[in-house]
Amino acid sequence: MKITKFILALIIIVFSSYGLLSKNFESLPFMMFFLGAFMLLSGLSEFQKDRKRFEGYMFMAVSIFIFFVSIQGFLLN
DSSP, X not given: OXXXXXXXXXXXXXXXXXXXXXXXXXXXXXXXXXXXXXXXXHHHHHHHTTOOSHHHHHHHHHHHHHHHHHHHHHHHO
């Protein structure tokens, strides 16, 4: 799971850097989708460690919200 989170973090950094440097924000929904996947994996890793604390639930809630925002970005663009 660490490798997957690392790869997702690199993808997020690449998409956000491209958007900031080129001022082309058409890739923003893709970045949001991968950010949602990263947050989902972070929440799942908290639950796998048997630490059902506030952070795990917050990661899951934020990932659902980010997925919703990215789907809206895909549909409205």
